[in-house]
Amino acid sequence: MQIFSCDHCGHPVFFENVQCLQCGSALAFVPERMAVTAIEPVPDAAPTDPQTPPAEPLWQPRGAGEGAAQRYRLCQNQTRYQACNFTVAADDPNPLCxxxxxxxxxxxxxxxxxxxxxxxxxxxxxxxxxxxxxxxxxxxxxxxxxxxxxxxxxxxxxxxxxxxxxxxxxxxxxxxxxxxxxxxxxxxxxxxxxxxxxxxxxxxxxxxxxxxxxxxxxxxxxxxxxxxxxxxxxxxxxxxxxxxxxxxxxxxxxxxxxxxxxxxxxxxxxxxxxxxxxxxxxxxxxxxxxxxxxxxxxxxxxxxxxxxxxxxxxxxxxxxxxxxxxxxxxxxxxxxxxxxxxxxxxxxxxxxxxxxxxxxxxxxxxxxxxxxxxxxxxx
Structure with a gap:
């Protein structure tokens, strides 16, 4: 397949990469974009209730800023086993990619x-x-x-x-x-x-x-x-x-x-x-x-x-x-x-x-x- 590039620094990256070796950005393959994308955590502006279990972290394209339209979760097989680098749309109820x-x-x-x-x-x-x-x-x-x-x-x-x-x-x-x-x-x-x-x-x-x-x-x-x-x-x-x-x-x-x-x-x-x-x-x-x-x-x-x-x-x-x-x-x-x-x-x-x-x-x-x-x- 094609070789991809980190859309934060431009360094070549591969389909399976989860981190850019040049700039250190977290990477994930976003199926909606058909691209390996540099991502960052969505800024959490809401206070955390100690009685409420923390929600699964959300991610967005790096540099998108607050209010980014594109938000993702990491595939559950990544968070549990480091076994996948695909994202899941934030509004998708399925935990798997x-x-x-x-x-x-x-x-x-x-x-x-x-x-x-x-x-x-x-x-x-x-x-x-x-x-x-x-x-x-x-x-x-x-x-x-x-x-x-x-x-x-x-x-x-x-x-x-x-x-x-x-x-x-x-x-x-x-x-x-x-x-x-x-x-x-x-x-x-x-x-x-x-x-x-x-x-x-x-x-x-x-x-x-x-x-x-x-x-x-x-x-x-x-x-x-x-x-x-x-x-x-x-x-x-x-x-x-x-x-x-x-x-x-x-x-x-x-x-x-x-x-x-x-x-x-x-x-x-x-x-x-x-x-x-x-x-x-x-x-x-x-x-x-x-x-x-x-x-x-x-x-x-x-x-x-x-x-x-x-x-x-x-x-x-x-x-x-x-x-x-x-x-x-x-x-x-x-x-x-x-x-x-x-x-x-x-x-x-x-x-x-x-x-x-x-x-x-x-x-x-x-x-x-x-x-x-x-x-x-x-x-």
């Missing part, structure tokens, strides 16, 4: 290791929500959308399976442990496995129900491109896992080996890949990245456009910008001795499927504006 209120089941937080697991998952979920909001796919009032349950395996009970069913996204909190997630990635022959990737994938299943399933023409177009989803799902998954590293012929038609398991998984993997692209291109544009790839014909400069600005660039323009960005990304990773951050190669068939996702989203959503600056403001 629009992201945290979507989580319906938590692991047992009295188990010490579950707290950092849950915090890491919620952080990834807020990143997903930001992108869905920007694409116009999420409800800014959090009245619609998927709900989540984050659960831990318990002795004597069946393992918690990550997945989606009837609008509910389930994630096994063990995925928040780096060692366990890498173990599963290697065991399942996957080149990429992250918390954010899981959530993007499962959101794809949710949005297939919302955007494709009940739309006859879209469903017909989907089947022509992805295949007939009415084929037995469990049987298809069993065949996929029995094959070890998947079908040997998946590369010409799919974004990943798992996408070849079933048309539903093909859609979800393609959907997740599309969200990867949107997020990474927005990041590259936010930094005003300019890439020059040497070639036999000479230098070829490329400057990624913000997917949510610049007139919503066409899909073909996105793809033209995508290759240089991923080459730079992987080269930087290799310079640090890391594996490729983007271990994929997109075939023509995979690109056609990504274009289908692009078109479905364009028809369904309208980008949510942000009052955050597109580029960092110099300090």
């Amino acid at each position: 629009m992201s945290c209120r979507q989580t319906r089941i938590l692991p047992d937080l009295s188990v010490p290791e579950n707290v950092p697991r849950w915090i890491r998952i919620e952080t990834a979920k807020r990143r997903l929500l930001y992108t869905l909001l920007r694409l116009g796919l999420a409800d800014p009032q959090a009245k619609e959308g998927p709900v989540y349950q984050f659960m831990a395996d318990l002795p004597g009970q069946a393992p918690v399976m990550t997945g989606h069913a009837a609008g509910v996204i389930t994630l096994n909190v063990a995925e928040a442990d780096d060692d366990e997630r890498v173990r599963r990635r290697v065991q399942l022959f996957e080149p990429y496995r992250t918390l954010l990737g899981h959530l993007r994938h499962e959101s794809g299943h949710y949005y297939w129900d919302q955007l494709v399933r009940d739309h006859p023409q879209r469903l017909a177009d989907f089947r022509a491109l992805f295949g007939d989803e009415s084929q037995d799902y469990m049987q298809a998954l069993q065949a996929h896992y029995a094959a070890g590293d998947g079908r040997p012929d998946w590369r010409p038609s799919f974004v990943s080996a798992y996408a070849a398991a079933h048309p539903w998984e093909d859609w979800a993997e393609t959907w997740a890949h599309y969200l990867h692209m949107v997020d990474l291109l927005e990041t590259a544009a936010s930094y005003r990245t300019r890439i020059v790839l040497p070639s036999a014909e000479g230098a070829q400069p490329s400057r990624p456009a913000d997917p949510f600005q610049d007139g919503r660039s066409s899909f073909d323009e996105w793809i033209a910008q995508w290759v240089p960005v991923t080459l730079l990304l992987n080269s930087l990773n290799r310079s640090l001795g890391q594996d490729d951050a983007y271990p994929f190669a997109l075939s023509e068939e995979a690109l056609r499927k990504l274009r289908f996702v692009h078109d479905v989203i364009a028809q369904a959503g309208a980008p949510v504006p942000s009052d955050a600056p597109a580029e960092p403001t110099p300090a």
Whole structure:
């Protein structure tokens, strides 16, 4: 996503920051503004009655002065666990922010290791929500959308399976442990496995129900491109896992080996890949990245456009910008001795499927504006 800036001093800040390291301002992400904002306590002019419990503190944009129209509370998950940096409108009766209120089941937080697991998952979920909001796919009032349950395996009970069913996204909190997630990635022959990737994938299943399933023409177009989803799902998954590293012929038609398991998984993997692209291109544009790839014909400069600005660039323009960005990304990773951050190669068939996702989203959503600056403001 974009890099933000402290609107008090102009120093660059990140989406998750709760304090500006330059000026010390408290920071919070304000969903109504779609921006990381410097905040300060609302001046308390009323005397405190010692017999009355103190009210939850209110915050306002820093420098707004007394009588500021915009007032917020911090999400209850921040005041209790330091687990969230979203605000809640002062007149909203819900103690949780629009992201945290979507989580319906938590692991047992009295188990010490579950707290950092849950915090890491919620952080990834807020990143997903930001992108869905920007694409116009999420409800800014959090009245619609998927709900989540984050659960831990318990002795004597069946393992918690990550997945989606009837609008509910389930994630096994063990995925928040780096060692366990890498173990599963290697065991399942996957080149990429992250918390954010899981959530993007499962959101794809949710949005297939919302955007494709009940739309006859879209469903017909989907089947022509992805295949007939009415084929037995469990049987298809069993065949996929029995094959070890998947079908040997998946590369010409799919974004990943798992996408070849079933048309539903093909859609979800393609959907997740599309969200990867949107997020990474927005990041590259936010930094005003300019890439020059040497070639036999000479230098070829490329400057990624913000997917949510610049007139919503066409899909073909996105793809033209995508290759240089991923080459730079992987080269930087290799310079640090890391594996490729983007271990994929997109075939023509995979690109056609990504274009289908692009078109479905364009028809369904309208980008949510942000009052955050597109580029960092110099300090």
